[in-house]
Amino acid sequence: MSRRSPALAVLTLPVLLISIDMTVLGAALPALTEDLDPGAAEQLWIVDAYSFVLAGLLVTMGTLGDRIGRRRLLMWGAAAFGVASVAAAFAPTAGTLVVARALLGLGGATLMPSTFSLIKTAFPEPARRATAVAVWSAAFSGGAAAGPVVGGVLLEHFWWGSVFLVNVPVIALLLALGPRVLPGSRDPHPGPFDLPSAALSLAAMLPLVAAVKTLATEGATVGAGVAAVAGLAAGVVFIRRQRRLTHPLIDLELFARRPFSVSVVTNLLGVFALVGLLVLLPQYLQLVLGLSPLTAALWMLPGSVAGVTGALVATRLARRFAAPGLVGAGLGLAGVGLALVGVLGGLGAVVAGFVLLGGGVALAEALTNDLILGAAPADRAGAASAISETGYELGGALGTAVLGSIAAAVFTARTGQETLGGALTHPGVDVTAAREAFTAGVQIASVLGAVVLAVTAVGARRMLGSAVEREPAGV
Numbered sequence: 001m002s003r004r005s006p007a008l009a010v011l012t013l014p015v016l017l018i019s020i021d022m023t024v025l026g027a028a029l030p031a032l033t034e035d036l037d038p039g040a041a042e043q044l045w046i047v048d049a050y051s052f053v054l055a056g057l058l059v060t061m062g063t064l065g066d067r068i069g070r071r072r073l074l075m076w077g078a079a080a081f082g083v084a085s086v087a088a089a090f091a092p093t094a095g096t097l098v099v100a101r102a103l104l105g106l107g108g109a110t111l112m113p114s115t116f117s118l119i120k121t122a123f124p125e126p127a128r129r130a131t132a133v134a135v136w137s138a139a140f141s142g143g144a145a146a147g148p149v150v151g152g153v154l155l156e157h158f159w160w161g162s163v164f165l166v167n168v169p170v171i172a173l174l175l176a177l178g179p180r181v182l183p184g185s186r187d188p189h190p191g192p193f194d195l196p197s198a199a200l201s202l203a204a205m206l207p208l209v210a211a212v213k214t215l216a217t218e219g220a221t222v223g224a225g226v227a228a229v230a231g232l233a234a235g236v237v238f239i240r241r242q243r244r245l246t247h248p249l250i251d252l253e254l255f256a257r258r259p260f261s262v263s264v265v266t267n268l269l270g271v272f273a274l275v276g277l278l279v280l281l282p283q284y285l286q287l288v289l290g291l292s293p294l295t296a297a298l299w300m301l302p303g304s305v306a307g308v309t310g311a312l313v314a315t316r317l318a319r320r321f322a323a324p325g326l327v328g329a330g331l332g333l334a335g336v337g338l339a340l341v342g343v344l345g346g347l348g349a350v351v352a353g354f355v356l357l358g359g360g361v362a363l364a365e366a367l368t369n370d371l372i373l374g375a376a377p378a379d380r381a382g383a384a385s386a387i388s389e390t391g392y393e394l395g396g397a398l399g400t401a402v403l404g405s406i407a408a409a410v411f412t413a414r415t416g417q418e419t420l421g422g423a424l425t426h427p428g429v430d431v432t433a434a435r436e437a438f439t440a441g442v443q444i445a446s447v448l449g450a451v452v453l454a455v456t457a458v459g460a461r462r463m464l465g466s467a468v469e470r471e472p473a474g475v
Helices: 002-023 025-036 040-068 070-089 094-122 126-157 167-181 195-218 222-244 252-256 258-288 293-318 323-343 346-375 378-415 420-424 431-465
Strands: none
Touching: 002 070, 002 094, 002 126, 002 167, 025 040, 025 094, 025 126, 025 258, 025 420, 040 070, 040 094, 040 195, 040 378, 070 094, 070 167, 094 126, 094 346, 094 378, 126 258, 126 293, 126 346, 195 222, 222 252, 252 258, 258 293, 258 323, 258 346, 258 378, 258 420, 258 431, 293 323, 293 346, 323 346, 323 431, 346 378, 346 431, 378 431, 420 431
């Protein structure tokens, strides 16, 4: 492992950036609301545009990396991510920031599948791969949990654009070191790249995501129904085309492998709960409890540490216990954490709940990520990684849209205001009642997230238990 440690260190850089970008805006939303004055829909799009574009393009970019080279795609994506970060940092309006966030998603779509698939190339031995995946997962979980912390520290000293500008030196380091320490890797017999399949994947993903977002924010509208039908129709055409092609964009046989398919769904639902809370938690700490961005960030730091720790101890635990049971236990622990937030509330319960949530999700997903890589053939590592990361990003986007919108709906129903930040500056608004309404929304969303995690824990334990050998993973 020691001779390949520089490669692993470099591979964690883009993972940290992407996962931090999924959640860092939670801390910056109060400042954004004051400066750019976005409406409720614009505020959600500022958060969601990044994850939705990334989710829509991951499959295409993962397959492209298999063909043109994963390291090459990683370098291109890093450069694009850096340029988009600068554009986001200096965005003059809410609409401009939405566009910049979408461009960040485009750059991120080239990074995630490249980093994950390169682990399989650099660490072909199962035991070393399991350790490398644990480090990768720790970077992802720690980055997602650290996003609000990073945002809080930066906002204590700089303007909100600093949460994007901080990406630039990390990208510069990646561009300088990547070509020197990362191995070249590609499918030796990739076949032609099928542009119609790439277009169909977008035509399926984006309307479905838009439908879910509309349902979460506006209810069952005609537009949501039309988008859902259009996305499903494109998805059916896409699947039929993949079955006919000699060199498909997605190898559908991967989904027939239960460890792969169950692990992807498990990751999606785990990130759904984690990111959903991370969008709400900074607002609760700052606007309800009255903490400064830095103080709020420090109270969230234990959850970030728990996320890193959970991923790193997963490999050691897997030497003694079977992976399915550990996955179920990790998600069950995370569900308990969300239940604490939903039932008790208050600073102590929120901090303790975030620790259990971050540590439990990271523990489970370090193991499911290893199962995903182990189930995928080496020449399709990029496509398999892209499917896995699509689950991650779609889970984060849905967590923001669904749990965030549930909390917002409760708040609006009780106060008649769109956002808590706007309500606190609106003359004539009962500040105490507004804060209580927002707290109620956070608690209801947390209870729903806890139920999702409990069901996922039981389902993953049972389905993985019948598909994975009882031999401990990673040895």
